[in-house]
Amino acid sequence: MSKFYYNEEQDSYDAIVVGTGISGGWAAKELCENGLKTLVLERGPMVKHRDDYPTANMDPWDFPHAGQATREDIKQQEKQSRTGYTTSAASKHWFVNDLKHPYNEVKRFDWMRGYHVGGRSIMWGRHSYRWSDIDFEANKNEGIAVDWPVRYKDIAPWYDKVEKFIGVSGENLGLPQLPDGQFEPMMELNCVEDLFRGKVSEHFNGRAVTAGRVAHINSDKKFEGDGRVRCQFRNRCIRGCPFGGYFSSVSSTLPTAERTGNMTLRPDSIVHEIIYDPNTKKATGVKVIDRETKEEFEFKAKVIFLCASAIASTSILMQSKSDRFENGLGNDSGELGHNIMDHHFLAGASGKFDGFEDKYYKGRKPNGIYIPRFRNLGGDSNMKDFVRGYGYQGGAGRGNYEEMIAEASFGKEYKDAVLSPGGWSMGMTAFGEILPYHDNKMTLDYDKKDEWGLPTVTFDAEIKENELNMRKDMTDQAVKMLEKAGARDIEPYDRPYALGLGIHEMGTARMGRDPKTSVVNGNNQVHACKNVYVTDGAFMTSASCVNPSLTYMAFTARAVHHAAQELKKGNI
Structure with a gap:
């Protein structure tokens, strides 16, 4: 993909996509395949599949200081370094410099950002799970926040489409709380994981242990993209995968969009405002600042897709003020910036297993086990002191089980204290749902601006x-499941957690039926400006307890289909 620079003869397009990550890549692909001339804007530099993965093939001894962060590294990423892994020499280049991209905290918020073509689709944990009607109906049934205007049947065909395209390995279980999908062969459990699976099934009615459903090709089937082949079991995913074994927008959706001849990609383009025409009640385009030159441009389009991430997309809407929208585009409800959600985790247990000294495993499996939600599903599963539920990710190995959990691969002190290299151990951490609280919010600080003159985000x-x-x-x-599985030296843990640490920011421009209580409608359109669609984590009305990226992709594909039909009808 060649780098495009502004050309006055090319200032108007059928569609504009803001962001190139999980959602932006899908928007670009679907819009281009629908025949729309599409400008894709990314605030960070170009990243080309294979060519721009500098650490992909490096071994531990190839890194200075054994790959450990230096004081200078930590100084550049002071807030992100709290997570313990963004400053790793293998992946620090994917995460932004906190000094160049500051934000503010009333309460601690761990905001991990990747500003480059591909966004966090290069570094994501790749777990891919469907929502069920239990998730879509929870707000309504419990009288919490607002009701989702969609149900599982509306999204199911789009889950099918996405899974078939990206490649998700997994096992169909027939569980109502975790719908089955279109899967690649499941990655095999190792001997201790298989033992654990049997013991949990034996002792805990209604609980299932399976392999994590991850966006990894696990067959010789051909997938669209830039020469994607099956996972090589290197478990260096966060560095960028030269094989395209896992899904990322740079290896998959963006190359597919480019092949249509309808995509124009412009990196180094910071979108900060949507231009609104009060006469037509539509957006006409976006305002852009060039990251390197700080020149300002405007690009026009018939339809705009915001896919910059939950926080960034809402920041753009907030900055898009006019006589019609004094508090930000589409903010008639006053909900813009509110209802921030994530998944809370880092609570669980680990233990050691005797035996199996003659057993090992081949390769470095990039996932471990998954235990689907088993709380508040009816009957004996209902709890008195909390609503919603959680699922576990984890794994067993002769080493560090946390290698199996992308979001938990840090905390060396704990690993060293609990795990003995050479012996079998197993651990798990739960990912729990956070409710959509109105007072969990982000705001913009116009007194503290970044180097492009834009307001910074404050989290509360x-x-x-x-x-x-x-x-x-x-x-x-x-603890109880490990006990029944025969583990010893079991260590429970509940480590400090702050929002953002799960890297699943959601809410801030929620979907709903009523413009008085939500920002976008059931088709992801801004209620009061129908040619602006928001399809990243910002539109989420509740959080479920499963990783959200598959849902973003499904909603994005569905929203593009809607936009293409509406354009043909002349409705937007």
Whole structure:
């Protein structure tokens, strides 16, 4: 993909996509395949599949300081370094410099950002799960926040489409809380994981242990993209995969969009405002600042897709002020920036297993086990002190089980204390749902601006009593399952958690039926400006307890289909 620079003769397009990550790549692909001339804008530099993965083939001894972060590294990523892994020499180049991209915290918020073509689709954890009607109906049934205007049947065909395209390995289980999908062969469990699976099934009615459903090709089937082949079991995914074994927009959706001849990609383009025409009640384009030259441009389009991430897309809407929208484009409800959600985790347990000294495994499997939600599903599963639920990710190995959990690969002190190299150990951490609290919010600070003259984000969000009660059960049940599986030296844990740490920011421009209580409608359109669609995590009305990226992709594909039909009808 060649780098495009502004050309006055090319200032108007059928569609504009802001962002090139999980959602932006899908928007670009679908719009281009629908025949729309599409401008894709990315605020960071170009990344080309294979050519721009500098550490992909490096071994531990190839890194200075054994790959450990230096004081200078930590100084550049002071907030992100709290997570323990963004400053790793293998992946620090994918995460932004906190000094160049500051933000503010009323309460701690761990905001991990990747500003480059491909966004966090290069570094994501790749777990890919469908929502069920239990998730889509929870708000309504419990009287929390607002009701989703869609149900599982509306999204199911789009889940099918996405899974078939990206390649998701997994096992169909027939569980109502975790719908089955279109899967590549499941990655095999190792001997201790298989033992654990049997013991949990034996002792805990209604609980299932399976392999994590991850966006990895696990067959010789041909997938669209840039020469994608099956996973090589290197487990260096966060560095960028030269084989395209896992899904990323740079190896898959963006090359597919480019092949249509309809995509124009412009990196180094910071979108900060949507231009609104009060006469037509539509957006006419976007305002852009060139990251390197700081020149300002405007690009026009018939339809705009915001896919810049939950926080960035909402920041753009907030900055898009006019006589019609004094508090930000589409903010008639006053909900813009509110209802920030994530998944709380780092609560669970680990233990050691005797035996199996003659057993090992081949390769470095890029995932471990998954235990689907088993709380508050009816009957004996219902809890008195919290609503919603959680699922576990984890794994067993002769080494560090946390290598199996992308979001938990840090905390060396804990690993060293609990795990003995050479012996079998197993651990798990639960990912729990956070409710959509109105007072969990982000705002813009116009007194503290970045180097492009744009306001910085301030976060004011925290977990509350429901999540704190859930964490006790997350820890207790992990211990009980390990006990029944025969583990010894079991160590429960509940580490400090702040929003953002799960890297699943959601909410801030939520979907709903009523313009008085939500920002976008059931087709992802801004209620009061129908040619602007928001299809990243910003539109989420609740959080479920499963990783959200597959849902973003499904909603994005569905929204593009809607936009293409509406354009043909002349409705937008």
